[in-house]
Amino acid sequence: MRPALRKGVLVLHLLSVGGWIGIDVLVGALVLAGTLGDPATAGLAYRALGSFVVVPMLTAALASLATGLLLGLGTKWGLARYWWVLVKLGLTLVLTVLIVVALRPGMPEVVLHGEQLAAGLVPEGDVSELVFPPIVSLVVLSLATVLSVYKPWGRTRR
Numbered sequence: 093m094r095p096a097l098r099k100g101v102l103v104l105h106l107l108s109v110g111g112w113i114g115i116d117v118l119v120g121a122l123v124l125a126g127t128l129g130d131p132a133t134a135g136l137a138y139r140a141l142g143s144f145v146v147v148p149m150l151t152a153a154l155a156s157l158a159t160g161l162l163l164g165l166g167t168k169w170g171l172a173r174y175w176w177v178l179v180k181l182g183l184t185l186v187l188t189v190l191i192v193v194a195l196r197p198g199m200p201e202v203v204l205h206g207e208q209l210a211a212g213l214v215p216e217g218d219v220s221e222l223v224f225p226p227i228v229s230l231v232v233l234s235l236a237t238v239l240s241v242y243k244p245w246g247r248t249r250r
């Protein structure tokens with residue numbers, strides 16, 4: 093990859109990753125508002141969370157993955173040549189799959205929960221497990237950032 097192209101892809105990589113982290117922080121704030129706010133605020137927070145979050149989050153995840161793959165394939169780092177890249181690839185794949193199989197299917201229930209709260213009803217469902225996705229994702233993305241900067245563990249056997 094020519095230096096100018098590499099820098100351009102690296103900028104896109106950092107913007108995608110930064111966007112993903114920002115969306116996770118927003119999810120954390122919405123979960124907090126849903127848990128601690130009065131029923132009207134909580135209802136709004138859960139409806140926003142259930143309606144608008146998954147698509148931008150998945151887009152940012154796929155963009156991070158795609159730009160990361162391009163950087164790996166197009167530079168000396170490779171995809172399976174250095175542990176820090178290989179581990180980041182694994183972590184990013186796991187998080188991306190979790191968005192699709194664990195987060196997305198629960199979103200209609202989160203919207204319903206918000207609608208019931210906003211209508212002054214006592215919701216039947218339990219959405220307390222929503223605290224985990226932003227915590228897990230932010231911890232993993234922070235770890236990936238640390239790996240990217242320190243580049244530990246050297247080369248793999250390949």
Ligand code: HEM
Nearest residue numbers: 109156157160161163164167169180181184233236237240
């Ligand atoms: C979503 C989690 C990720 C985060 C937080 C992340 C973060 C970063 C950061 C901060 C850098 C800049 C490091 C520097 O310039 O010293 C970087 C570069 C890089 N990332 Fe990622 N990344 C992620 C995912 C990936 C994935 C999935 C791959 C590969 C499949 C990848 C491959 C690379 C490569 C090869 C570079 C070096 C680019 C270069 O200097 O030419 N990243 N990443």
